[in-house]
Amino acid sequence: MMLLHALFARSVRRTPDKVALVCDGQRLSFRELDERSRDIAQHLHRQGLGAGDRVALLLDNGVEMVVALWAVLRAGAVCMPFNPQTKAEKLAALMQRTEARVLLTQSSLARVWRAAQQEGGAQPHVWVHGAGWTPATSGEHAWPDTAAAASPSPWRDAVVDEDALALISHTSGTTGLPKGVMLSHRNLASITACIAGYLPIREDDVLFSALPLSFNYGLSQLLLALSTGATLVLEKSFAFPAQALDVMSRERATVFPAVPTMYAMLLGMQDLSRWDLSSLRLMTSASAPLPVAMQRQLRERMPFARLCVMYGQTECTRISYLPPEQVAARPGSVGRGLAGQRCWLIDEQGHRLPWGAEGELVVQGDHVMAGYWQDPQRTAEKLFHDPETGRIAMRTGDLFRSDTDGWLYFIARKDDIIKTRGEKVSPHEVEQAIQRMPGVIECLVGPVPDPLLGDAVKAWVVVADGSGLVERDVIRHCLATLENHMVPKHVAFVDALPRTPTGKPTRQGLT
Template sequence: MKLVQSFLEESATKTPDKIALICEEQRFTYAQFEAMANRLAQALVANGVRRGDRVLLFLPNSVELVVSIFATLKANAVFVPVNHSTKADRLRFLAKDCRAAGLVTWQRQGKTAVSLQKSIPSLNTVVVVGDAPDGCLSFAGIQETFSAERPSSQTIDQDLACLIYTSGSTGEPKGVMSAHNNVVFAASSIISYLQNTADDIVLNVLPLSFDYGLYQLLMTFKFGGTLVLERSFAYPAPVLKRIAAEKVTGLPLVPTIAAILLQLDLSPYDFSSLRYITNTAAALSPSHITALQEKFPQAMLFSMYGLTETKRTLYLPPEQLAERPGSVGIPIPGTEAWLEDETGRRLGPGEIGELVIRGSHVMRGYWERPEATAARFRPGPIPGERLCYSGDLFRIDNKGFFHFVGRKDDIIKSRGEKVAPKEIENVLCSLSGVVETAVIGIPDPVLGEAIKAFVVLKDNSLSEKDVLRHCRQHLEDFMVPQQIEFRDTLPKSSNGKIAKKELK
């Protein structure tokens, strides 16, 4: 039986003095991380966090976030990573929805933490990085006072390791339940096809609240490599210099970052150490694949597809790129996938249908959402087994390679994030003067999809600036529309629903 925290614990035992993580100017060994995580875990347990409790991790990419992930697991609890740009209303929803017992955040969010602690009965333990308000624990103080001894483990591999919230077509975030055995299997499968070894140095600019970013950390600690953790890709030049300085071998991308890279003059930078590049979150266009291969000729390029409900699902072996640049590949090792039509009939080459996924990476369902769970996770061929119905449409070629066609619902993938139009529409409709609204995704060479909002006003008292200001106040950065279009009316179907297809 292997648990997710064993990724750190085994590497700390095997190579205690090896650099595990580089973050800005800081460097930490596996032994240091093991000690820091143990201290925080001891503090969580001492302050009432129990087996199976949920702990919200509301931090930007940082050393403290990495420590908190493993500390929560060592405390026999379930970590819930939250994007650091999340607004207070959504954070409160998440905390209530999962009945969080703990919260780790940073000084900037101290007032929000205190407010949550007062309004959410389950939230008993709050740890703050930096100056801690009254009633909260200091992260630094914990590291100075608590024991570095590893807490006793009560967890088994069937227990939940994390809840990762994802938006659905209803607009209400749902927590995807990932058990330890799900995460261990998914990480192991991906490591096997990337052929990772302890010599790999992975640079990650993606938020650890995003499963693609999170697994860069988990996998690197599992194979005993080194993770170079950046806050973001907002300033490309320092990040690109870091690739050469740290001799980075692995670079995970999303289409947004790929598009930025392709617009830059990369000649001043040394990328000779890069062994592989990965892409997921949205498919790269064949032209971008070709351009990336020209920019990084020595690196293997892995085009992949996944969803939070299964982590990774498909990958295209790099040697197939030239022949199948539009494909996202085959099922990851140890899994299978196929296509079905709406009657449940399995489809053959050339036919378009919904992707169905089978394997140990199929997660446990949605936290306390039995109806949504039943719709997505359906019975498999073995009694008690669950398959994942992706909601995405694919076709298979005559060699068994999968090609993404489109989404069954209207979820927008922008900047590598899944965005539910309904969430944005709800915020827009809360603005006085807005009568109705519709939000869609439109193709964008940098973002993958840009977010466009159509708005019908009661009168002309609102401007585009007013609407965007309201959005920025209530939405995470990646959910704010890039375009606003005012209309007198919106097209409707015969049953009165807004006909979004007519807006595209």
């Protein structure tokens, strides 16, 4: 096992002049990225930053975000990447709770981070990238000029224990403050090696990613590329799919990681033949269930690329994957457990179940988090000692069914199960049924109060222009494909679904 920054250093030694990062019109070699991150690490060290200190990063996807992530690790500190859309009140609360020593940010977000500073509490040093701002306090500093020609001072990367914290990743959170997931160098190095092995990722790969680096699925693309010697082509977002496809085609991307929303946008484009995507060999999906109908469309419209469906959580990054050769044969499955980990199902009393049953998924391995930052109660609810091995295991909170060979099929979050007419309904199963209808782009299903049923099933549906679908069409389709108690009593057509900062559809805000 190696420290994360040591994995990067290995790639620097092996291929120093190879392009490591393409972003914002810049092309940085492994050597150049190494030099820039070293300079930032030295600045952090001079400010007294040491092992275990927390550093907040509020930056768009870009060169500076990549440099900052590696620099913090090289200084022995702990990265805390925040989504640039984070509001000031939440940013202030999270930085205070984690006692952040430094905030690395950009001038375009000055209104947010200055408002967060005014909330009080701990006042970290703020380093700001970009023009159009002037320091308002002695704690605000201009981003160091890492491109300036200068003789570097002697520097050695920090040596910390493999179980030292590398990252605190905050979950999106539906109520209260997000949980701070504590991930060590061992956690992240082990899962990075595992993912690189099963995909596999090669040194000659070009990974195109428009996923935010503040999101574990996005961060894992950076870790994969820089640890294997592959090239990362990083975009700020996928808001303009045609522009993203231009970049993918020009850079001859070979790997495209995406979430279902991005794939829906891609499939919404009528003529993909406008772009030469023949270099693409692999598409991966994670973060949210990828509808079976969308999987089929992707395979039909992009037959040159293999599709790998994956499942995981922030608390351990990845738990299972469905190999491309199994996607058509096992519709709806998220695969089987990873090499080097153990996973099993338990009933409501915590007893192990045999494969072929339904229950909550439990996972065990080097990739499982150390716990939640300063939250022993929720840590104890999630982690427990497995009496069979004496090792820590984690309850996922997700319900699955499995076949006798251990292939997993997601049912629902335990907290999302709808109880209606005395029956239990999986929102995911209803969503999958509706998403098979021609003209449906995406949907969410949830409970709404009902005087007779307790809760009734409601679907919020986004449809393509000109689909002509009405409520009775959706209900008839569900009656033909689902048990009666699972059929939505109400259907609402909406222009778009609300989303979390990481892009997942959310029921919050739907009425």
